[in-house]
Amino acid sequence: MPDSTSELPMIDAKGVKKHFGHQEVLRGVTLQVARGEVVAIIGPSGSGKSTFLRCLNHLETIDGGSVTIEGEALARTDAQGRCSYVPDAELRRICAKMGMVFQHFNLFPHLTVLENLIEAPIVVQRMARDAAIARAETLLAKVGLSAKRDNYPARLSGGQKQRVAIARALCMQPDIMLFDEPTSALDPELTGEVLRTMRELADERMTMLVVTHEMGFAREVAHTVAFMDQGELLAARPAREFFADPGNERAQAFLHHML
Template identity: 80%
Template sequence: MPSTTNERACAAAASQPMIEARGIHKTFGRVPVLRNVSLTVGQGEVVALIGPSGSGKSTFLRCLNHLETIDRGFIAIEGEALAQTDAAGNCTYVSEAEVRRICRKTGMVFQHFNLFPHLTVLENLIEAPMVVRGMARDEAIARAEVLLDKVGLRAKRDNYPARLSGGQKQRVAIARALAMEPDIMLFDEPTSALDPELTGEVLRTMRALAQERMTMLVVTHEMGFAREVAHTVAFMDQGELLETRPAAEFFGSPGHERSRAFLNHML
């Protein structure tokens, strides 16, 4: 029996990449940081982006939500072009209003929390939904309390960030990103600034998000997380994405010599 229009539309939506990056080039001055990087992330997929420090992982992540601009290439978020390059090599972005709208589909968690120190935990969560999305205060508070329950910090709602541990601050940062109801979560080394004993509580929160089928792109040095939670591992070195494979295959038998050397050092 032929598919109905709705069925075809649903199938197309299911196959539509959440993130599509093709041929990304980026330089700082004369120093090439990203060299022809291409990566596709599907709906509900968890991709671990790994590699040595300085390999361009964080820069690539920042390019996906316009914290950095690219010199050349193509970026689309949920099928909507953010940046594209013409035949003459000129890279152009959509209008500023469209950039803001498209980038709201992504939430980002940084290494160093970036919480507002003068606001309580609850106020950190409700600020952006109220200011950016125009959400009513009561609705924003109700949403924030649900998210604080999710990350296990409801009891800290009235505390200021200075009274939280590093792990608690990072979980608040995750909740704050989720408060904007993104479809995609980007994590830039979310545990690198934490003491080892605090890393586990943040990774547990991220595992729970993965189980809820949140689309996630995670720059990380936590190989246990990459092996156990990620569907796909993408390995970068010296600005190039050298290998993208299912996590089990990557850790079982990495295909590139640089990947093998990296794993031998990390495991």
Template identity: 70%
Template sequence: MPSTTNKLSGVLPMIVARDIRKRFGVVDVLKGVSLEVDRGDVVAVIGPSGSGKSTFLRCLNHLESIDSGAVVIAGETLVSTDAAGVCRYAQDTELRRICRKMGMVFQQFNLFPHLTVLQNIIEAPITVKGLARATIIPKAEELLRKVGLLDKRDSYPSRLSGGQKQRVAIARALAMEPDIMLFDEPTSALDPELTGEVLRSMRQLAEEHMTMLVVTHEMAFAREVSTNVVFMDEGEIVEARPAGEMFASPEHPRTQAFLEHML
């Protein structure tokens, strides 16, 4: 199994994916993807469009069901495959609890247009975790301060720029207090001048040692912020190495060709 880290003995990885396979119709989108992510790692997943990066991310938190393989989150099995080749997920209650360990930020912001910024952030903690409004509002305001948007707490999404919407989406995911943050090309829908403000928020999370798995085309972010970089192509992990090594001397010809085109 490719590993992106040199793990300390006895320390459980935050994410273990083993031999993940996923097919849409006759198309094999994931062809046996295996990866480990340790606590505090920032792993950038790069590669050409259509290589299976986003599908892999969605399989980790059960937005897509896998056809075979195993996913273990912080030592708890989300899904495994038995000796007969049957894929078995955790029971519903356990499944939801394990998935709540992961927050996800999508390409599109997916904010509720009829709710204010503050209401968007407190909705899930109240409805999913059952937290009191008085408990979560100070936390939400602190998260808005963290992403530089406290002054927008009472604004509606229609009054925000794309970069501001994405930062609200990051705050909303963090409000559930996840152990892991998954980012699916979070800047791809933004104008170039708005990308920096979102990347700054992500960089701050990295500095706070949040475990992050980031599908991205932002090579500067991958090189400067990531601890490890994974290159995917045609549904497979072609190369997985520490960020500095990957950008200084990629080993696989497919990785070399991709980075020459992107840099």
């Protein structure tokens, strides 16, 4: 369970708004994530789930509201409705607290598995190569892929690629892991190995925000389930309570369809 003694939420998003042209994609989304908490965000396609996740680590800019990470403001909106971000150096430092795993892996095809893992620690964190390799090898063992360290991504299965992507994100030692539908591009038989890795992270009390269609994962692993539809967060309840009664008609209809 999340650490109830921690005073500040790891993620504190308030009234987050986002437009793409005239389309309002996020309509004032508010969500807090506590230290060690696993939050699953579910909902129909096009509901704004992935956009919300990308707004948290500045892959998308917000048009209103605020985002605070571990007590540090990333973006806020003033009384006149002007949204502004912290200076670039501070922005990069705060965003470095978060690791991101995407739907389509985003591995560098010209680098081996090991090289994919050590690239950012060496270039961004200025880590010594030997130390980066040692960290990478530990994480490859963690995700069960030590034997693939010298392979190129093209020689891996989809499930293996996603586990490498998780290890690569962990190599930067983030405090928070964001997952954007990490199994949706995988064949069903490969989904289980990725979800097992994510369960292990949850068991280690990694703070995780997971956009997913995997209802089993949401029910069994998440502490909190948040339901989004049409750019709004309509329900957020403890997982057991949510699946018993989400407290929202649209969420209930979604569960009926998915289960």
